[in-house]
Amino acid sequence: MGLRPNLLTRRAAGVASTTLALLLSTAAVGVVPAASAFSAAPGGACAEPTDSHTNARVRPGAASTHEPNELTAKQVREREADLATALRERANFRAGAGATTLATVTIPVVVHVIQRDSTRAGGNIPDSLITSQISVLNQAYAGGTGGAATAFSFRLDKINRVTNPSWYPIVDGSSAERSMKSSLRVGGKSTLNIYLGELSDDLLGWATFPQRKLSSMDGVVVLNESLPGGAATNYNQGDTGTHEIGHWLNLYHTFQGGCGGSGDSVGDTPAEASPAYECPTGRNTCSAAGLDPITNFMDYTYDSCMYQFTPGQASRMLTAWNAYRAA
Numbered sequence: 001m002g003l004r005p006n007l008l009t010r011r012a013a014g015v016a017s018t019t020l021a022l023l024l025s026t027a028a029v030g031v032v033p034a035a036s037a038f039s040a041a042p043g044g045a046c047a048e049p050t051d052s053h054t055n056a057r058v059r060p061g062a063a064s065t066h067e068p069n070e071l072t073a074k075q076v077r078e079r080e081a082d083l084a085t086a087l088r089e090r091a092n093f094r095a096g097a098g099a100t101t102l103a104t105v106t107i108p109v110v111v112h113v114i115q116r117d118s119t120r121a122g123g124n125i126p127d128s129l130i131t132s133q134i135s136v137l138n139q140a141y142a143g144g145t146g147g148a149a150t151a152f153s154f155r156l157d158k159i160n161r162v163t164n165p166s167w168y169p170i171v172d173g174s175s176a177e178r179s180m181k182s183s184l185r186v187g188g189k190s191t192l193n194i195y196l197g198e199l200s201d202d203l204l205g206w207a208t209f210p211q212r213k214l215s216s217m218d219g220v221v222v223l224n225e226s227l228p229g230g231a232a233t234n235y236n237q238g239d240t241g242t243h244e245i246g247h248w249l250n251l252y253h254t255f256q257g258g259c260g261g262s263g264d265s266v267g268d269t270p271a272e273a274s275p276a277y278e279c280p281t282g283r284n285t286c287s288a289a290g291l292d293p294i295t296n297f298m299d300y301t302y303d304s305c306m307y308q309f310t311p312g313q314a315s316r317m318l319t320a321w322n323a324y325r326a327a
């Protein structure tokens with residue numbers, strides 16, 4: 001514990017992490033370690049059933065003892081079986097009622113800015129960071145930073161500012177998170193709800209995977225200062241948002257499953273034994289072909305290090321969209 005840089009003193013240095021976790025050591029970030037303000041964070045995320053399991057991004061050495069978004073091999077098998085079921089259901093639905101299979105998708109986005117008060121430290125980030133985040137998402141998902149072009153683009157429909165100290169910070173897996181989401185979530189399966197705030201447990205963000213039955217928990221939680229131009233050093237170019245939305249669109253981490261088995265269920269992301277942090281050029285942790293995919297958005301490296309999805313990931317996301325989220 002205590003690895004999470006203190007937000008108040010480190011507003012200028014950056015913090016956070018969460019469910020689809022990317023953790024940075026305090027030393028690596030050059031900030032003064034401080035006792036976690038959120039030591040009472042419930043550890044419930046990992047105990048939740050697979051269908052509500054979330055996925056996170058954390059910094060190395062973060063306070064959380066586990067990664068809420070790390071899936072076991074059994075959970076991955078269950079999710080892959082569920083995807084196959086969802087695809088069968090869709091195919092039957094299309095045959096009967098003529099649902100459309102989409103090749104390009106514009107995702108409506110609603111951003112909920114959770115605030116403790118009207119100060120920046122209390123979560124009051126400017127609209128300009130949010131519009132910059134949407135631009136980063138559109139670039140990343142269009143392949144504009146060097147990766148594969150995906151089917152997805154993002155349209156900001158609304159910024160919803162909510163001052164509620166009992167929801168701030170946002171604590172992964174807490175009853176407060178459930179209360180927040182059930183109060184605020186809008187739209188159907190295809191609407192992306194993003195919740196911004198200070199986060200528990202050194203998390204940068206977390207997300208839910210798609211489910212056949214829409215849950216009020218569906219959405220993405222992102223550290224407010226990770227937005228482009230925010231204060232989260234090394235994690236302030238907006239790629240936490242890119243990463244978490246990758247999970248929302250059904251991607252696993254590139255290191256899922258380690259060196260063996262089906263890994264992240266994507267054929268063109270080389271196997272990787274464990275998360276990569278910072279930017280370890282040339283890292284190669286598995287004997288299978290290919291260096292570790294440290295530049296992939298679904299690893300845990302610095303924002304400055306990650307810049308791409310692969311064609312296989314783009315295909316997996318579109319398949320999942322048509323299975324789970326398309327109207």
Ligand SMILES: [Zn+2]
Nearest residue numbers: 020021056057
């Ligand atoms: Zn993640």
